[in-house]
Amino acid sequence: MHDVLTASEYAAIAQTLELPGNAFINGAFRPAASGRTYETINPATGKVLTSVAACDAEDVDYAVSKAKEAFDDGRWHLRSPGERKTVLLKFAKLLEENSHELAVLESLDSGKPIRECQTVDVPDTIHTIRWHAELIDKIYDNTAPVGANALTLIVREPIGVVGCVLPWNFPLLMLAWKIGPALAAGCSVIVKPAEQTSLTTLRVAELAHEAGVPAGVLNIVTGTGKDVGEPIGLHKDVDMVSFTGSTVTGRRFLRYAADSNLKRVVLECGGKNPAVVMDDCEDIDLVAEQVVAGAFWNMGENCSATSRLIVHASIKDELLTRVGAYLRDWKMGDPLDPENRVGSLVSREHFEKVKSYLDHAAKEKLSVVFGGQTDKSIFVEPTVIDGVDRNSRLFQEEIFGPILSVTTFTTLSEAIALANDTPYGLAASVYTGSLRNAIKLSREIRAGVVTVNCFGEGDATTPFGGFKESGFGGRDKSIHAHDQYTELKTIWIDVSDRSVDETVR
Ligand SMILES: NC(=O)C1=CN([C@@H]2O[C@H](COP(=O)(O)OP(=O)(O)OC[C@H]3O[C@@H](n4cnc5c(N)ncnc54)[C@H](O)[C@@H]3O)[C@@H](O)[C@H]2O)C=CC1
Numbered sequence: 001m002h003d004v005l006t007a008s009e010y011a012a013i014a015q016t017l018e019l020p021g022n023a024f025i026n027g028a029f030r031p032a033a034s035g036r037t038y039e040t041i042n043p044a045t046g047k048v049l050t051s052v053a054a055c056d057a058e059d060v061d062y063a064v065s066k067a068k069e070a071f072d073d074g075r076w077h078l079r080s081p082g083e084r085k086t087v088l089l090k091f092a093k094l095l096e097e098n099s100h101e102l103a104v105l106e107s108l109d110s111g112k113p114i115r116e117c118q119t120v121d122v123p124d125t126i127h128t129i130r131w132h133a134e135l136i137d138k139i140y141d142n143t144a145p146v147g148a149n150a151l152t153l154i155v156r157e158p159i160g161v162v163g164c165v166l167p168w169n170f171p172l173l174m175l176a177w178k179i180g181p182a183l184a185a186g187c188s189v190i191v192k193p194a195e196q197t198s199l200t201t202l203r204v205a206e207l208a209h210e211a212g213v214p215a216g217v218l219n220i221v222t223g224t225g226k227d228v229g230e231p232i233g234l235h236k237d238v239d240m241v242s243f244t245g246s247t248v249t250g251r252r253f254l255r256y257a258a259d260s261n262l263k264r265v266v267l268e269c270g271g272k273n274p275a276v277v278m279d280d281c282e283d284i285d286l287v288a289e290q291v292v293a294g295a296f297w298n299m300g301e302n303c304s305a306t307s308r309l310i311v312h313a314s315i316k317d318e319l320l321t322r323v324g325a326y327l328r329d330w331k332m333g334d335p336l337d338p339e340n341r342v343g344s345l346v347s348r349e350h351f352e353k354v355k356s357y358l359d360h361a362a363k364e365k366l367s368v369v370f371g372g373q374t375d376k377s378i379f380v381e382p383t384v385i386d387g388v389d390r391n392s393r394l395f396q397e398e399i400f401g402p403i404l405s406v407t408t409f410t411t412l413s414e415a416i417a418l419a420n421d422t423p424y425g426l427a428a429s430v431y432t433g434s435l436r437n438a439i440k441l442s443r444e445i446r447a448g449v450v451t452v453n454c455f456g457e458g459d460a461t462t463p464f465g466g467f468k469e470s471g472f473g474g475r476d477k478s479i480h481a482h483d484q485y486t487e488l489k490t491i492w493i494d495v496s497d498r499s500v501d502e503t504v505r
Pocket residue numbers: 165166167168169192193194195223224225226228229230233244245246247248249250252268269270271302303350353398399400
């Protein structure tokens with residue numbers, strides 16, 4: 001599964017791939033009701049890959065009705081936990097058997113480097129599905145201590161029809177973070193992939209159906225945010241929305257819920273995450289390596305990217321020298337060549353946004369110490385910009401591209417204040433050799449995930465989500481993700497002997 005092929009082997013797979021394009025509703029591919037399509041582009045070449053169904057509210061209505069039908073007749077959630085687990089494990093196995101194809105499809109549609117697709121996105125997707133499948137028959141409900149006159153059960157029930165609205169930066173993995181726990185909990189799901197990157201979600205739904213996920217339980221409705229995302233958000237038969245994307249769109253889902261049926265909303269939104277490096281860090285080479293990975297992995301198109309380097313003034317120059325050395329290994333080019341670690345950005349529109357920050361740095365005469373170049377297409381070099389003030393747009397705004405800003409401090413409290421000085425609170429990394437500093441920084445930085453002496457997002461067992469404007473309502477991954485796709489129900493069974501006039505409560 002992790003075996004990385006050669007560039008020519010990946011190119012050969014790309015030549016023979018069958019590209020899906022129709023929506024997947026009620027166990028079958030179907031065009032948009034309107035018959036409309038749009039073109040999906042390979043961002044690395046600018047060439048059209050294929051046409052995708054441009055669905056709208058009519059298709060959302062149809063998909064929701066089929067999902068609700070599937071939920072109401074219990075064809076999925078009323079099957080025994082062991083049966084559902086078997087189906088999801090088979091689903092994971094089918095993903096594994098198709099891992100090279102999925103990696104190539106992901107890379108072609110998003111511009112992500114194939115090495116990352118093959119060694120991170122695809123295996124983590126499979127692991128996520130497997131982890132939640134394994135959880136199904138290991139969760140116990142509770143009773144409450146109410147005495148001899150009653151038996152009280154506190155049970156979790158699947159929430160119903162769930163809308164999963166996805167971003168374009170990790171199309172497969174975000175799909176798995178949502179549908180893994182949602183399907184494990186017994187929900188029916190409508191997925192709306194990002195319009196830029198729908199292809200792998202369509203193939204995955206086909207494989208889920210082949211594994212035995214019943215018709216109507218997993219549906220993929222392709223199209224724009226306005227045409228598909230909004231109708232999902234406003235639909236009265238959608239019981240919950242789980243969203244990953246920008247904070248601006250996240251806010252819209254809260255409004256949609258308020259204007260419709262008060263559906264549950266879980267938001268995983270943006271980040272402007274700090275990497276705080278203390279002057280007592282033990283291995284500055286390791287720090288440089290992790291800072292580079294944190295800022296530039298997935299071209300910085302990552303909500304948890306550590307895009308603000310906050311470094312003690314006394315070690316800044318030494319750290320930047322080493323950062324420069326590591327950057328030499330980050331070759332940019334054809335995403336299908338496994339030698340390359342930097343692919344293209346996802347779309348020309350996003351490229352223009354990222355480039356505007358480089359233009360801003362030039363206008364402000366900021367010091368670009370590495371990178372800074374773009375090419376004719378939509379590739380952007382990993383770029384490090386020094387001397388960035390806390391009020392700068394480069395410090396405050398989520399760029400979602402390969403741009404690392406550098407700001408210095410001299411005291412621990414200044415470092416904490418800088419780390420917390422944005423509206424976001426998703427992730428942070430801290431680098432220090434002092435246990436006291438590690439504990440103080442990880443407790444006082446207001447973020448959902450803090451890593452010490454490394455960059456990362458934890459694994460399937462750990463929750464992921466943000467404080468402040470980075471998140472709302474719950475967490476992806478871990479047993480906590482499972483909980484949010486369920487409602488808590490109290491069942492109170494009176495067993496008192498009323499003939500002797502007992503007080504029940
Ligand atoms: N937290 C994260 O992982 C992500 C953050 N972003 C941030 O957002 C910026 C803009 O990227 P976008 O693709 O425009 O993100 P976005 O938030 O607009 O898109 C995310 C999803 O929401 C849908 N959507 C968009 N508008 C909608 C609406 N009015 N109603 C319902 N659904 C809607 C999109 O079609 C997509 O499926 C990026 O530059 C980045 O800063 C983008 C993607 C992921």
